[in-house]
Amino acid sequence: KAGVTQTPRYLIKTRGQQVTLSCSPISGHRSVSWYQQTPGQGLQFLFEYFSETQRNKGNFPGRFSGRQFSNSRSEMNVSTLELGDSALYLCASSLEGLEQYFGPGTRLTVT
């Protein structure tokens, strides 16, 4: 099976802009979770979607949002970008939320 894919792999944005990241899960996986990875904060959970419904949300401001489509692909949106949003954004897919397999990530740099 093909692994989890994420696009784009790299992004450079300016403060105040918005960005949309995409994640395609492993075929058959209906759960997609998003994480933010930074050197200072480690891996932090953003939200999880299952069958187009958000099942869980982490402690991030409302500028961070997401959605999932009927084919299980998921998008994450960050509005009004801040310098502190610079990070590696990882998505992970799983069948039922247990064994999670990560994508390669999108490296977002906010200038």
Next chain:
Amino acid sequence: GENVEQHPSTLSVQEGDSAVIKCTYSDSASNYFPWYKQELGKRPQLIIDIRSNVGEKKDQRIAVTLNKTAKHFSLHITETQPEDSAVYFCAARATGRRALTFGSGTRLQVQP
């Protein structure tokens, strides 16, 4: 919410030695404990996991032990090799939640 502490933050061993990384968790409802390996510039890879109804699980040179009473779990790597060098993350997930809470990571360096 869940809190996972991981120690040590860095670990250097000689090739062939064993390495042990320890994690403690706070939520007694946690029932799933995976370990991930992340090489530089790569994605985290699931290397082994354990559920709360099991005390130990082994896969070739790696093993994980779980002590539910003390709320801690450990990763053991035997006969370490240079390719084991990476950052290792532990995580915990509570029943009814979908989010993994990660430890802060351990940078393992295996000296040839």
